[in-house]
Amino acid sequence: MSWTPRLERRARMLSGIPRPGDPSRTWWQNILRSPFLWATVALLVVGFFALWDMYALVSWDRQVPGGTIPGITNESIILAAKYAWPTAAVWSLMFIWLDRLRKQRMVMWLLAFLWGAAISTWISIYVNSWMAELINIRGDGDPAAGARPAIFVAPFVEEAAKAIILFLLAVLVRYRIVSILQSVTLAGLSAIGFAFTENILYYARAHDFATRTIQAGDPVEAMKELVLLRGVYTSFGHPLFTFMTGVGLAIGLRHRSKLVRVLAPLVGFTLSALGHMAFNGVASTVGSGRQAKMLWFMGLGLVAILIGFLVGQLFRERNRIRNRLTDLARMGWLLPDDPKVYSTLWKRVWMVVIAISQPRRLVPTVLMMRAMTELAYLRDSMTRGLIDDVGYVRARELLVEIRRLRPLAVSNTAGERVVLPDPRRWFRRRQPSLAGGYAAPGQWAPPSTGQAWGPPQSGQWGPGR
Numbered sequence: 001m002s003w004t005p006r007l008e009r010r011a012r013m014l015s016g017i018p019r020p021g022d023p024s025r026t027w028w029q030n031i032l033r034s035p036f037l038w039a040t041v042a043l044l045v046v047g048f049f050a051l052w053d054m055y056a057l058v059s060w061d062r063q064v065p066g067g068t069i070p071g072i073t074n075e076s077i078i079l080a081a082k083y084a085w086p087t088a089a090v091w092s093l094m095f096i097w098l099d100r101l102r103k104q105r106m107v108m109w110l111l112a113f114l115w116g117a118a119i120s121t122w123i124s125i126y127v128n129s130w131m132a133e134l135i136n137i138r139g140d141g142d143p144a145a146g147a148r149p150a151i152f153v154a155p156f157v158e159e160a161a162k163a164i165i166l167f168l169l170a171v172l173v174r175y176r177i178v179s180i181l182q183s184v185t186l187a188g189l190s191a192i193g194f195a196f197t198e199n200i201l202y203y204a205r206a207h208d209f210a211t212r213t214i215q216a217g218d219p220v221e222a223m224k225e226l227v228l229l230r231g232v233y234t235s236f237g238h239p240l241f242t243f244m245t246g247v248g249l250a251i252g253l254r255h256r257s258k259l260v261r262v263l264a265p266l267v268g269f270t271l272s273a274l275g276h277m278a279f280n281g282v283a284s285t286v287g288s289g290r291q292a293k294m295l296w297f298m299g300l301g302l303v304a305i306l307i308g309f310l311v312g313q314l315f316r317e318r319n320r321i322r323n324r325l326t327d328l329a330r331m332g333w334l335l336p337d338d339p340k341v342y343s344t345l346w347k348r349v350w351m352v353v354i355a356i357s358q359p360r361r362l363v364p365t366v367l368m369m370r371a372m373t374e375l376a377y378l379r380d381s382m383t384r385g386l387i388d389d390v391g392y393v394r395a396r397e398l399l400v401e402i403r404r405l406r407p408l409a410v411s412n413t414a415g416e417r418v419v420l421p422d423p424r425r426w427f428r429r430r431q432p433s434l435a436g437g438y439a440a441p442g443q444w445a446p447p448s449t450g451q452a453w454g455p456p457q458s459g460q461w462g463p464g465r
Contacts, residue, residue, distance in 0.1 A: 011390035016175035050122035080203030087231040088196040095188035102373045112186045116193025120161035155276035178377040180250040187246030191238040244272040324379040342372040351410045357419045364409035
């Protein structure tokens with residue numbers, strides 16, 4: 001098929017395949033013309049406004065018919081943030097580590113976390129307050145009306161608020177979300193961001209209340225009890241619920257059936273909301289006795305099952321990359337060792353370690369690894385029928401990029417070694433070189449033309465077709 005620029009641009013847009021940058025423009029001009037950049041800037045502006053509005057909502061005094069409700073002090077908020085960030089950091093690193101094979105851009109990880117920390121909490125505060133007021137009015141003084149919003153309203157509102165960023169990214173950059181691991185990583189970061197802000201609010205309220213109430217005892221100790229409960233024992237709650245939405249979204253994105261594409265994300269969201277509802281119901285009705293401990297161990301068992309599921313997905317994605325690269329190696333586009341090298345996790349890590357010891361080869365190694373992984377998932381999408389003939393255009397671009405990077409990058413662990421720095425160089429006095437001919441004392445002479453400079457050749461290009 002002969003591609004005109006207009007047809008190719010439309011086909012890339014329909015398949016979600018990114019267009020290459022214009023070589024006539026500089027790199028910063030291409031970045032400024034990217035719609036993803038301006039969407040990110042708009043999201044940051046809205047997030048900053050949401051954080052400021054939430055701060056004003058909880059820190060300013062409010063006038064009510066019965067008197068004045070004092071706001072939370074800045075001291076309590078700062079102290080609460082100090083105790084809330086370790087939980088967010090640990091869980092974020094765990095989810096980022098999970099996205100090992102085809103890593104997302106760091107900006108996507110940041111956007112998912114910021115959305116959960118700022119916008120989703122902002123939406124949840126207003127919607128939950130409105131629904132809670134509505135239920136309490138219709139409850140006509142029923143004591144059970146106070147627990148109804150936490151059980152029947154908050155789960156659906158909060159899970160929907162956290163999942164919005166997942167669906168936005170699926171629409172804007174669906175070409176890059178190619179596995180359950182990537183979708184779960186984004187969902188987990190959004191949930192961790194939400195839990196981070198929510199924990200700050202809960203910790204700050206507990207500290208502020210204990211500060212104003214003598215019977216509550218030491219404010220810091222009162223807050224630490226809540227930190228152990230929310231930041232340690234039940235910290236898996238929000239990631240566990242949003243995990244199901246991420247799995248459903250990934251299944252929908254990678255399936256050919258339109259019915260599955262619609263139903264899978266909806267089923268995943270429904271399961272996450274029902275799980276959240278069950279968790280809130282247990283927390284509202286069960287005390288801290290033996291029954292609560294039994295339910296907590298059941299929750300840990302569910303988390304262990306999901307961890308096993310993710311580990312199995314990691315091996316499944318490894319086999320998928322190997323099979324798709326094997327297809328290309330059989331056709332002669334790649335070397336025979338490429339499928340095994342770029343589908344084995346420890347080989348990928350070891351190539352990066354070797355490249356770090358040889359700094360000039362680090363960037364080409366990382367770029368070639370990304371190109372290989374993208375090529376494998378592109379081939380997989382084409383075999384599934386998710387991308388049409390425009391995929392061949394993108395595959396040709398990736399193969400040209402791989403051919404350019406192969407002589408510069410560490411493309412195999414065989415025959416490569418880590419180059420350790422020589423401490424004697426640090427104390428050795430530099431002498432003028434005479435390799436290229438005579439040089440006056442104190443002057444530098446270039447090397448002779450017969451000397452080989454640059455990284456060694458690590459592979460040959462396969463037959464071109």
